[in-house]
Amino acid sequence: MPENNQPARAQKRESVDPEERIRPMPLLPAIIAVGMVLFGVIYIAMSGPYSRPWMGDERTLADLQAKPAGAADAGGGAVDGAAIFAANCASCHQATGAGLPGVFPPLDGSEWVHGSPKVLANIVLHGINGEINVKGASYKGLMPSFQQLSDAELAGVLTHIRSSWSNKNDAVGPDVIAEARKSDRTTPFESEAELKALDH
Secondary structure (H helix, E strand, C coil), X not given: CCHHHCCCCCCCCCCCCCCCCCCCXXXXXXXXXXXXXXXXXXXXXXXXXXXCHHHXXXXXXXXXXXXXXXXXXXXXXXXXXXXXXXXXXXXXXXXXXXXXXXXXXXXXXXHHHHCCHHHHHHHHHHCEEEEEEECCEEEEEEECCCCCCCHHHHHHHHHHHXXXXXXXXXXXXXXXXXXXXXXXXXXXXXXXXXXXXXXX
16 A cells, blocks of 8 residues: 555556457558469450460360260261370370380280281280280280270271381271170280280
């Protein structure tokens, strides 16, 4: 209790009490952010329709989806074997047909490509899960089945690989694929001996 009944003085503090308030974004970052948003809006508006040559080959998802077996080409024209090869085969065998040494066999100059179309048709329809020798090198891996593609599409792919790069072989007709599709085989080939037996 203070002496002489004098009122107590307020305690003096070392610093002011903290307070909460909103601090605005600094001007320079705000200007940069607004500029980036405006640039994005203007860029999208100026891009126009997405049909410019440097933006892809203009194929849609429907163009790349497989058609049911035996389905005719929608336009009634020839199947583009090169496009089907690019979409389904080039990731392994490469666009040059050279494959990847020790991993994926080459198609350019392959004795299998130059051989019987019947054997090739069975390879693409059933796949391979075993060892196969190509151009003097052994390859052991899994090649998937492409049964989901139509006879015309598979014939187009085989015609493409048999006539591309250094390969100069005759075209393969859809009838060859249709005949091979009649097989009751449900598993991939496990050896090249099984493939060679098809040609006898």
